[in-house]
Amino acid sequence: MSVDSPGDGTAAQALPETQGLRERKKERTRRSIRSEAFRLFREQGYNETTVEQIAQVAEVSPSTFFRYFPSKEQLVLTDDLDPLLIEAIRRQPRDTPPLTAFREAVVTVFSNLSGEELAFEQERQALLYHVPDLRAAVTREFERNIDLICGLLAEHLHRDEADFEVRVTAGAVAGCILAITKMVPMNPENISRALMFMEAGFPLRGEN
Template sequence: MSRPPAEPTARTGLRELKKQRTRRAIRRAAYRLFGEQGYDATRVDQIAEAAEVSTSTVFRYFPTKEDIVLTDEDDPVLEAALRARPAGEPPLTALREALRETVRTVYASPEWVAEVEQRMRLVRSVPAVRARLDESMAATGDLLAEVLAARTGRSPDELELRVFIGATLGALREVLMHWVARGLRDDLMSLLDRAMDVLEHDLAD
């Protein structure tokens, strides 16, 4: 198969970069307004105005206001990290290390930490955001199921695989909730390791 020409590839890369910048501008504007006037009082048209885009552009990138809170760039990082793990590695070890790599990559920036803090506070306090989180995590679970099914030879729909993924993602959510509830005082990586240890060893000391 012939290699595609460089120019369209470059244009595709520029388009994706522009989309990322637009998504981030909308999220930054939304978080600022949520902090100033509260989640329920903030309208999507106000977010659009603050981000200097149209309301239709906001909805093109985020179908609901809850999605502005919950949509991020974590999944591609997590997927790439998991695919890069050694083929013979046990699933829990591979997923633990992929999560560690994602935390190192995504939460290294103070801007991302501030967004995660506000996101998890909204998850705790706004029922609509909390409900939408379940749908968002289900999509992440589907992604992980495909990768782990390929690694293990199992079916993506196998109950045991889905339980394993659900437990791991649930652990990650609890880690982030605990971290935010304690004012970010704890080391996030240490909390993640503690959670993964529970999955590996149960509640044994």
Template sequence: MTRLAEAGRPAVGLRERKKAKTRAAIREHAMRLFREQGYAATTVEQIAEAAEVSPSTFFRYFPTKEDVVLADDVDPILLAALRDQPADLAPIQAIRVAVRTTFEQLASDQWEQERERYRLVISVPELRSAMLDEVTRTTAMLTGALAERLGRDPDDFAVRTFSGALIGAMLAALLPALEDPDADLVGLVDAALARMEAGFPL
């Protein structure tokens, strides 16, 4: 679990902290091995050995090797931040505040991990294909949170398309900037959401 996740949740017991530490170790060693020998050449068995866990333990935390890269620890924290916003804020304003609140808490090493995750997704064909499922899942989570906030059905067409536009705007801002270590990713995302709030004028 990231420090961000720890900061955004109530205190947890020793068992949960150990599970979070194991999960983080698996991902850390996996990303190191991907850097050193490539994604395709790295096996689950190698990751498990490096993290000093069994392959069966690996699969308890990540159903597939792809999930080590694709699983997004920031999503639930962002949704919690959204739920914390005052009810009188318009949805787009609540999202902007929640995004800033969440992203500004990320330490530099966490931002680098996020950059590395997305760079892998872009460069590895099988991850690019699987990313659609992850984007769909994230969009559904956001749709559910917005529907709850608005007292509407998650299947509401307006809510679903609004959520899809939000995700699309954020990805369009983030992905081209991942290779620039000096890019202000928080500012870029907020600028994209500001344009959405203004009706995307061209």
């Protein structure tokens, strides 16, 4: 029987499996590059670490590095939690208030992280805020986060992303996360607490 002729579907089924293996291999390579990069950052500093050094310890060529990350800066900036957060928010019931939906999604994402994954995200955020060469990127991250949150809120509420109230709310959420992340990087309890404070209408009172 020709491999092109109809049969039991074995050849057709093997393609997705092979593709899955290929994607898993790519993800392992990507994680290895990032892991080795952060190890070098800890040992010798971000500025002192070169792409060539990262590629060498990750046992890949510099060209392979650039296939996964456009730059050393982007290696730090890439946020693996974004797709998880997007999925978690989309799973929230449509009648859930937007800030509650966002908070529940954040709690879901963080509760599913391993200790190692959470530690990595905290280290990544700490680099962004404490390495002078990366601080300029924080502003770009902030703007990107506003756009991301704006899109998610608009989708949840069936409203336009350009809606004034949607964008103001997205900016407030992003600002809250930025403010507390600078204090303690990627602390899920603080993020949840900040969003609850927003939900309550920012009930800020003076000391007695």
